[in-house]
Amino acid sequence: MADRGELSNRLKVLRAERDLTQEELARRVRVTRKTINTVERGVFVPSTVLALRLARELGVPVEEIFQLHD
Amino acid sequence: MEHRIEQLDRTRRRTLLGFLVAFVAWQTPTIVQEALGAAVPASLGRGLAGLAALAGAVWVFYAIRLVLLRRELARDSEAAAALDDERVRQVRARSLAFAFWALVVYLAAVRLATFAADLAAGAVALGGLLVAAAAALGAFLVLDRE
Numbered sequence: 001m002a003d004r005g006e007l008s009n010r011l012k013v014l015r016a017e018r019d020l021t022q023e024e025l026a027r028r029v030r031v032t033r034k035t036i037n038t039v040e041r042g043v044f045v046p047s048t049v050l051a052l053r054l055a056r057e058l059g060v061p062v063e064e065i066f067q068l069h070d
Numbered sequence: 071m072e073h074r075i076e077q078l079d080r081t082r083r084r085t086l087l088g089f090l091v092a093f094v095a096w097q098t099p100t101i102v103q104e105a106l107g108a109a110v111p112a113s114l115g116r117g118l119a120g121l122a123a124l125a126g127a128v129w130v131f132y133a134i135r136l137v138l139l140r141r142e143l144a145r146d147s148e149a150a151a152a153l154d155d156e157r158v159r160q161v162r163a164r165s166l167a168f169a170f171w172a173l174v175v176y177l178a179a180v181r182l183a184t185f186a187a188d189l190a191a192g193a194v195a196l197g198g199l200l201v202a203a204a205a206a207l208g209a210f211l212v213l214d215r216e
Contacts, residue, residue: 023073023076027152031152031157032152032153032158033073033075033079034079034157035156038157044160047156
């Protein structure tokens with residue numbers, strides 16, 4: 001499992017580019033807005049399933065949202 | 071307009087907070103009475119009993135609200151799933167782990183205290199209940215913050 005420190009994400013940027021609110025994205029991927037907020041801030045590392053749902057909703061590969069640091 | 075899931079999340083948080091505060095306010099005077107027994111002056115005893123009764127009534131109110139919220143979620147599977155998403159499940163597991171360790175510390179403290187004083191069994195039992203419930207609910211509310 002990736003530690004929070006070695007994982008970054010562009011979720012906030014990609015969401016904003018699509019004019020989606022946290023609440024709207026949360027509704028689409030069936031989680032609470034707080035979950036989207038904590039993922040964006042790197043506080044919560046989502047499961048593979050949620051990462052894939054986010055990628056599908058945003059229309060990008062999952063690697064474009066989440067990146068591992070070496 | 072605020073989405074229904076967001077409203078339900080806020081309602082759950084407020085209800086759990088009220089449930090926790092009322093439970094602590096209900097159990098604390100009861101524990102004091104159990105611990106001190108006959109040493110409690112009559113007037114103070116009546117005051118503690120009244121406070122416990124009032125807080126107990128408030129706790130029942132919040133317990134009913136929690137049951138109603140559960141019933142509401144039972145009719146709305148989408149909201150129920152969102153309000154029990156993977157982050158919430160993780161927060162719940164961490165809260166229960168915290169409550170377990172809080173109870174271990176409490177029991178160790180009680181064991182040490184028995185070397186110095188005789189403790190009322192009722193107060194110890196209620197104290198354990200209070201520590202476990204308050205630690206689990208309190209940790210959930212803290213960890214579930216943004």
